[in-house]
Amino acid sequence: MGKPTGFKDIERRDRAYAPVSERTRHWKEFWLPLSENELREQGARCMDCGIPFCHQGCPVNNIVPDWNDLVYRGDWRSALEVLHSTNNFPEFTGRVCPAPCEAACTLQLSDRPVTIKTIECAIVERGWEEGWIGPQIPQHRTGRRVAVVGSGPAGLACAQQLARAGHTVTVFEKQARIGGLLRYGIPDFKLEKHLIDRRMAQMRAEGIRFRPNTHIGVAVPVGELVEEYDAIVLAGGSEQPRDMPVPGRELDGVHFAMPYLAGQNRRNAGEDLSGTRRILAKGKRVVVIGGGDTGSDCVGTAIRQGASSVTQLEIMPKPPEHEDKALVWPDWPLKLRTSTSHEEGCERDWSVNTKAFVGSKGNVEALQLVRVRWEPGEDGRMALKEVPGSEFELEADLVLLAMGFEHPVHNGMLTSLGVELDTRGNVRANADNYRSSVENVFSAGDMRRGQSLVVWAILEGRQCAHAVDTFLTGASDLPL
Secondary structure, three states: OOOOOHHHHOOOOOOEEOOHHHHOOOOOOOEEOOOHHHHHHHHHOOOOOOOOHHHHHOOOOOOHHHHHHHHHOOOHHHHHHHHHOOOOOHHHHHHHOOOHHHHHOHHHHHOOOOOHHHHHHHHHHHHHHHOOOOOOOOOOOOOOEEEEEOOOHHHHHHHHHHHHOOOEEEEEOOOOOOOOHHHHOOOOOOOOOHHHHHHHHHHHHOOOEEEOOOOEOOOEOHHHHHHHOOEEEEOOOOOEEOOOOOOOOOOEOEEEHHHHHHHHHHHHHOOOOOOOOOOOOOOOEEEEEOOOHHHHHHHHHHHHHOOOEEEEEOOOOOOOOOOOHHHHOOOOOOOOOOOHHHHOOOEEEOOEEEEEEEEEOOEEEEEEEEEEEEEEOOOOOEEEEEOOOOOEEEEOOEEEEOOOEEEOOOOOHHHHHOOOEOOOOOEOOOOOOOEOOOOOEEEOOHHHHOOOOHHHHHHHHHHHHHHHHHHHHOOOOOOO
8 A cells, every 4th residue: 555545635537538529439448548647646546445345346366456556556467467467358348347346435425436447447458658568478388179169258267278288279259350349349449449359469479270260060060069079168148138028029120139239330340231221210219128348338329429318227226326235245236326328318217128119111109107116025135116107208319228138049050069958048057167067168257157247257257168178188277
């Protein structure tokens, strides 16, 4: 702890954002970094707590107090080494992670947590600028071959760790480019895609082979992987979207969120969109159903596409603006969160359920809605109750369903492999050895645990790599 009174002497400062009128005219990132002096001051605010609750809050086990202190002292290279010791891709988490570490920070008790996420992002970007980040090529090769199916954060983290252990790793991706939801699900204004390409160059130099446009279980039989590889890691996403089977669902203009977001990312990248459905919000009244991050991403995308209005609906009650810290800290609190996309021009409404979509000539024109409340049922569990007489309509030309995902797609690879599924429809594999019901097949990330955060995906990818390395060689020196 470099400055014992730092948290008392220095006010919290975080990176700022470009004005709404400016940033909504393009698709690039728009955050404004802190200066080096400001970052060192913010690092000085860390108290190096006797029990660092930020460790508990961070799924990827970042050693936060250590690199905060190193930044304060100006030892950026050592800070980068500490950061990379637990996290393969801090440039991703430093942009799109919701920062549960800050929610768990002791200073959050006074609403002034250390700006952990901003410092994390600054450390890794300093590393790239200074040329400190390069390939870590193993001194020997084991001769063992591993196939990683899925190139999101779980698959990439697993592949990189296994390659550094000396295994020959091939990453298979069904889409045209590597990155999974990092590439296609997260808008460019939150994560520019050259950041993925930068890491891919490092990983290629470490010996990892990438095979995009390769849909395992559909275009390529699973049997080929079983025959050619000593181990297979299933690291795909939880891609089965939660649907809304109400009258009018078949109307044109009602779409799932992910094809909408991926379509814009593909346009930005200059990919060939021939043969795909173009979903655009320009000049339309847009309604987004679902109050999570995916819904927020749809809001920001629709605004940049030129929507005439954007409304976001949520079936749950409006959260409180401030949590009861004595009750929930250091756990992740339920409270009202306003994203940068919401600030750009969006109406939000809570405790609203959709009864039907209505329209004419096959096109959606409005939603029939009703107010709801949650009340305990006879079994004591909360149940949804409609508020009598609260029905209303909301005009819409484009409706985006962003209500989350149920489980991975079963048809194709999972069915062909015959892996067991858990009660939620995910691949059954525990967090001790990540092994599925098929002997040499492992699973990590959303395909195993269900829809979750990027930090959980990276952690599971790293832990799965340790398990695969142990399976192939009998022991592993890879960090967990």
